[in-house]
Amino acid sequence: MAKHTHDTYGILAEFTETPAFYEAVGKVKEAGYKKFDCFTPFPVHGLDHQMGIGRSKVPIFTAIGGVTGFCTGMLITWYMNGFNYPLIVGGKPFWSPIFPFPIMYELTILLSAFGTLFGMFATNLLPRHNHPVFEYEDYIKCGDDTFFLVIEKADPKFDLEQTRSMLEQLGSTKVEVLKA
């Protein structure tokens, strides 16, 4: 027990059939595991739901970016045209929300795009140099015909022997311990 606490990242189970893998993911979720991840050669529809993953948090970053952009656009146009250097252009008011609307609109889009991109990086904990799963000798197989289910040691329910035997019972073709 004490041995694996330092140099173990988690347990990796290989599956070769999609239905067996899909069922196994559901069982792992039902067993109460939270910190596990899946690596599949193609998108498996409904896998997020099967893993018990909620909706992405990225939209919050998008919304914050959008509101910031809109307010920034309004502020800079007011500051430039209405306050710092009032100038009559085309008989329009010094400042109104109508003529500088493209500025607000474009900044809304720009900053919500930034919010989305950087929010995605933040929620995915990117960028990172390496991931313990890359160290797995057959890692390349998850780009070909094999599904990986990785349960992390950091999960409170993780127990090397029990978790390994559970994954074997779920129909895994090969179960390996991943080094940290």
Place this chain on the structure above:
Amino acid sequence: MSSQAATASVPAAAAASGGRKPLATIFLIIGILGLAVALVGMFMGLNQDTPNGRPVMSWLLGYTFWFGMLIGMLMLVQISYIFDAGWSTIIRRQLEHFLAAFPWMFLLLVPMVALPFFIGDNPGVLWKWMNLDNVLAGAHPVRVGDDPLYLHKAGLLNLPFFIVRLCIYFAVFCGLSYLLRKNSFTNDIQPDPKRYINCRKISGAGLFLTPMALTFAAFDLLMSLSYHWFSTMYGVWFFAVSMRMALAVTVITLYFLSTRGGLKGILNESHYYMLGCIFLAFTIFWAYISFSQFFLIYNANIPEETFWYNLRQLNADGTYNEWWWVGLSLIFCMFLFPFLFLLRYKNKVIPRNMVFISVWILVFAIVDLYFNIAPTQKPADNVLGYVTSPFLTGYMLFDLAAWIGVGGIVLWAALRSMATTYPIPIHDPRIRESIASVQ
């Protein structure tokens, strides 16, 4: 299940789908009653000593709502074919039922265009250019027949060509609906994937013809009410609001069909989610189009164009009129609130929330139609020579009657069509994909 359904005759399927005949009859009666009241209003409007177009306009306001909705549905059907969309197949069938109303819409157009020529003494009571002796209100009142701006457009705005054009538009709408409905419904009885391919080909041509027809229909029926004004955005605006009305009615119809009709247990939350996404897209599109039109006219600041917005904003003394508040309600209630509401994922998958926002959008779509159609210049003794007709009038009761009347006929036609076939296209190549649709 599918083999059973394949051998069952269509009348049996109609009986299984709940026998909608009584409900359809109720809608027909309501529709006829509504139209009768609207006709009374039209007679009153035409027979007044000073011709008053407003009760005739009631018919146009009620008519345009359902006309736009049907055009939006025709577009949605063709779009779902042309994109070969899987998820929308069971929804497409409900839209096809509504398309049965197009020939009736043609009939309902007749009283509005024809009656002014037989009753009263001013055939140009609604469309001012129809009577060359009409005098346009303004600082310099001008007779239509002497108006250079009319004479330049006389090649387009004359009665024979107007009627020919309306017939062409309806030939496009009715022809496409007939072909799409026929292919889709025949496929239930004699399955043949070729029919699906045919529908895709028809939609390919239809997606060119329909927008052309709807653009010019909007120009003729609505924009020519104030023929001095012109905007290339007007047709696109009509398309945008039509799509929103079509989607709103679709969501409400689907809600009823999935809670107490033939779609119980078939419609799932992903269908609502997808519809919600299109709904959001067209909410943004509507705002983009409506604002672009205003923005370009505001920035260019050319009197030929700006008067149309001044009419909807200012009194002669520079104070805001009623339409200013209508315009503001469009920004905040037709765009901002639905936009924020539909952005949220949860609202798109809860059917009741979708129904709420659909009803909300329908209400403000009607307000949008008022904003674009109803304001007219009445002669007055002020610096402008006119006042804008008010938003709130007693004639709104006739508007309501016309809305209910045309709506009753449209729903009657749709329900009558629903009773003739299956609730879903059982042999459509994409039907399994649609039923198993996931987000």
